[in-house]
Amino acid sequence: MTTEAVPVRPSETSRRTGGVVLAAVLVLVGAFLLWTAVREADGDLGLRSPRLAPVVVSVAWVAIAVAYLIAQLRTRETPPEEKPGWLSPAGVVACLVGFAVALEYAGFVVSAAVFVVVVSRVLGSRHLVRDAVVAVVLPTAVYLAFTRLLDIFLPAGVFPL
Amino acid sequence: MNVFGDLLSGFGTVLSPEYLLYAAIGVTLGTFVGVLPGIGPALTIALLLPVTFSLDDPIGTFIMFAGIYYGAMYGGSTTSILLNTPGESASVATAIEGYQMARRGRAKAALATAAIGSFVAGTISTLLLSLLAQPVARLASTFRAADYFALALLAMVAVTALVGRSVVRGLMSLVFGLFLGLVGIDALTGQARFTFGTMELLEGVDIVVVIVGLFAIGETLYVASRLRHLPEHVHPLEPGSARHGWLTRDDWRRSWGPWLRGTAVGFPFGALPSGGADVPTFLSYTYEKHRARDRAEFGKGAIEGVAGPEAANNAAFSGVLVPLLTLGIPTSATAAVMLAAFQIFNLQPGPQLFDTSPELVWALIASLYVGNVLLLLLNLPLIRVWVKVLQIPRPILYAGILVFATLGVYAATGSVNQVFMAYAVGVVGFGMRHFDFPIAPVILGLILGPMMEVQFRRALLVANGDLSTFVTRPLTAVLLACAVLAFVVPYLPRIVARLRGRDSRDEPKKLVFAEDD
Numbered sequence: 001m002t003t004e005a006v007p008v009r010p011s012e013t014s015r016r017t018g019g020v021v022l023a024a025v026l027v028l029v030g031a032f033l034l035w036t037a038v039r040e041a042d043g044d045l046g047l048r049s050p051r052l053a054p055v056v057v058s059v060a061w062v063a064i065a066v067a068y069l070i071a072q073l074r075t076r077e078t079p080p081e082e083k084p085g086w087l088s089p090a091g092v093v094a095c096l097v098g099f100a101v102a103l104e105y106a107g108f109v110v111s112a113a114v115f116v117v118v119v120s121r122v123l124g125s126r127h128l129v130r131d132a133v134v135a136v137v138l139p140t141a142v143y144l145a146f147t148r149l150l151d152i153f154l155p156a157g158v159f160p161l
Numbered sequence: 162m163n164v165f166g167d168l169l170s171g172f173g174t175v176l177s178p179e180y181l182l183y184a185a186i187g188v189t190l191g192t193f194v195g196v197l198p199g200i201g202p203a204l205t206i207a208l209l210l211p212v213t214f215s216l217d218d219p220i221g222t223f224i225m226f227a228g229i230y231y232g233a234m235y236g237g238s239t240t241s242i243l244l245n246t247p248g249e250s251a252s253v254a255t256a257i258e259g260y261q262m263a264r265r266g267r268a269k270a271a272l273a274t275a276a277i278g279s280f281v282a283g284t285i286s287t288l289l290l291s292l293l294a295q296p297v298a299r300l301a302s303t304f305r306a307a308d309y310f311a312l313a314l315l316a317m318v319a320v321t322a323l324v325g326r327s328v329v330r331g332l333m334s335l336v337f338g339l340f341l342g343l344v345g346i347d348a349l350t351g352q353a354r355f356t357f358g359t360m361e362l363l364e365g366v367d368i369v370v371v372i373v374g375l376f377a378i379g380e381t382l383y384v385a386s387r388l389r390h391l392p393e394h395v396h397p398l399e400p401g402s403a404r405h406g407w408l409t410r411d412d413w414r415r416s417w418g419p420w421l422r423g424t425a426v427g428f429p430f431g432a433l434p435s436g437g438a439d440v441p442t443f444l445s446y447t448y449e450k451h452r453a454r455d456r457a458e459f460g461k462g463a464i465e466g467v468a469g470p471e472a473a474n475n476a477a478f479s480g481v482l483v484p485l486l487t488l489g490i491p492t493s494a495t496a497a498v499m500l501a502a503f504q505i506f507n508l509q510p511g512p513q514l515f516d517t518s519p520e521l522v523w524a525l526i527a528s529l530y531v532g533n534v535l536l537l538l539l540n541l542p543l544i545r546v547w548v549k550v551l552q553i554p555r556p557i558l559y560a561g562i563l564v565f566a567t568l569g570v571y572a573a574t575g576s577v578n579q580v581f582m583a584y585a586v587g588v589v590g591f592g593m594r595h596f597d598f599p600i601a602p603v604i605l606g607l608i609l610g611p612m613m614e615v616q617f618r619r620a621l622l623v624a625n626g627d628l629s630t631f632v633t634r635p636l637t638a639v640l641l642a643c644a645v646l647a648f649v650v651p652y653l654p655r656i657v658a659r660l661r662g663r664d665s666r667d668e669p670k671k672l673v674f675a676e677d678d
Contacts, residue, residue: 022596026333033340033355040354047628048621050347053614054354057343061336068329088385089591092563093584096378099567100580108568116560124388125556134557142568151215152572 023069030061091122112139171523187228195236201249202233204376211572251438254446258466273407282472286479302512306620311640313613316434338606374583377566379590423472431480437493438477445473
């Protein structure tokens with residue numbers, strides 16, 4: 001039997017560290033919630049009081065988060081098959097935020113059209129013309145269907161319809 | 162009036178041209194969205210909720226929902242078979258054998274056994290639902306607050322313990338859902354809780370916001386993080402006319418048994434609080450594998466492995482409607498979304514529903530039969546259309562899902578702040594997927610938590626603050642005992658092994674019924 005140390009792959013350590021950090025964050029968030037719940041309760045913790053449930057739930061949160069932290073420290077997670085990229089999700093979130101901000105100013109059709117083109121690009125599309133066609137047709141059709149057929153309000157914005 | 166009279170009047174309502182149109186729109190929309198990779202029935206319903214906002218006819222809307230509900234399932238099995246991307250854990254078993262069948266050039270047979278199996282199971286289980294609904298509702302009218310508390314607890318615990326790989330992670334998800342449910346104004350006293358001094362949080366966290374955030378935004382972000390590792394290849398259907406190449410005589414012979422057994426497993430598991438369709442589909446798969454004459458064929462495309470789980474899946478979905486309609490208790494994420502849909506129309510499912518709006522309940526049940534027939538007519542002949550849907554380029558598909566998710570939240574709440582909230586929940590959902598936390602307990606915690614708290618306080622009010630009210634009533638005590646038991650079940654093989662003196666490390670640490678949501 002060899003006693004050689006198995007070289008730890010970078011993704012493995014990062015995943016385990018990730019789990020420990022997550023667990024620690026969960027414990028801290030739970031502690032904050034518990035503090036909030038206890039402060040809001042102000043000593044009123046009768047069985048029928050509305051202040052009891054928040055305390056119970058945050059105590060459970062802390063307890064489970066601690067259990068998760070211990071589990072993360074003790075076991076070695078199976079390494080993920082592939083390394084996930086962080087750039088694309090961050091890009092998608094940025095696009096979403098831009099979309100939501102523009103929604104009420106530029107209107108649904110324009111903001112959705114720009115959003116579709118940009119986010120498809122972030123998600124790996126390399127067909128600008130195809131994306132542009134979809135970006136014009138889809139939001140316009142959805143806008144017309146929702147506002148005309150279903151009577152649901154959507155911000156019109158700069159689009160004169 | 163007896164059940165058949167009620168049901169007949171339900172059919173009388175549904176079979177009018179207007180409602181048939183609603184049913185047809187429902188199954189088409191449901192199948193269309195359900196076919197899209199990575200989208201399960203819960204998200205399908207949540208995304209399509211806004212479509213119904215302006216309809217002021219609850220019966221028409223629920224007929225449409227029944228169609229969407231079934232359509233999403235049929236669509237999901239198509240995706241599992243042709244693309245090997247199950248949209249929810251209940252189709253994981255179908256994907257295993259179905260995709261292998263497609264690879265061996267038997268895609269049409271797999272699709273046919275799934276569709277016909279779903280039809281058989283759906284019809285039988287809807288029949289059981291019609292027979293059971295009223296007696297259970299009558300029984301449920303004797304339930305007291307303490308029983309409802311215990312039931313809600315059992316439903317939550319069962320999903321957490323039975324679904325997913327780790328109980329600790331499941332519990333963490335559940336507690337997160339319970340926390341989200343607490344945010345806002347307390348229903349009984351009007352006091353603000355966990356609002357952190359903001360006005361926006363006073364109204365609480367909208368269920369639509371959470372579902373769209375967790376399922377649509379979270380899923381898209383997760384896909385974005387592993388763009389290069391997705392199955393892109395859709396298995397082509399074998400050529401041939403629409404009439405030929407479906408099921409051979411041998412396929413029929415091998416399918417009908419699993420269909421019926423799948424139904425027999427699926428319906429009771431759906432009707433009991435046990436996490437919906439996940440457990441019965443895996444049980445059916447394991448059972449069919451166990452009794453198959455040629456066990457080696459499993460894993461390489463055995464038709465029994467598609468027929469059984471698909472039937473179980475569909476039967477469980479009708480089963481889930483039993484506690485939902487008669488008790489108002491959702492036992493799966495999809496049922497929780499259905500409950501949210503009911504609440505939009507100010508309808509509270511429960512024993513009273515059968516008294517206050519019997520025409521709605523029976524029309525809904527009748528529409529399940531109609532929806533099943535429509536789906537069988539729609540699904541197989543139009544299979545080439547659904548394959549086209551599967552071939553929508555991924556970037557466009559996910560861009561479209563994000564637009565619809567944003568639109569759905571905006572239409573539901575009319576506020577950009579809520580849209581941002583959904584995005585934030587989406588980021589949390591992405592993290593949950595990345596770290597392998599199950600999603601379903603969050604939804605159930607959010608829906609059942611507040612319900613449970615209200616019933617707890619009501620029970621104490623009746624009992625004058627005496628906690629023993631939860632153990633002195635036999636029904637309550639049994640339900641609470643079941644909740645405790647649900648935590649033990651996944652570890653049974655290990656415990657048994659240890660009792661027999663074997664090394665328990667050989668046994669799997671926890672029974673796993675489902676991979677993930």
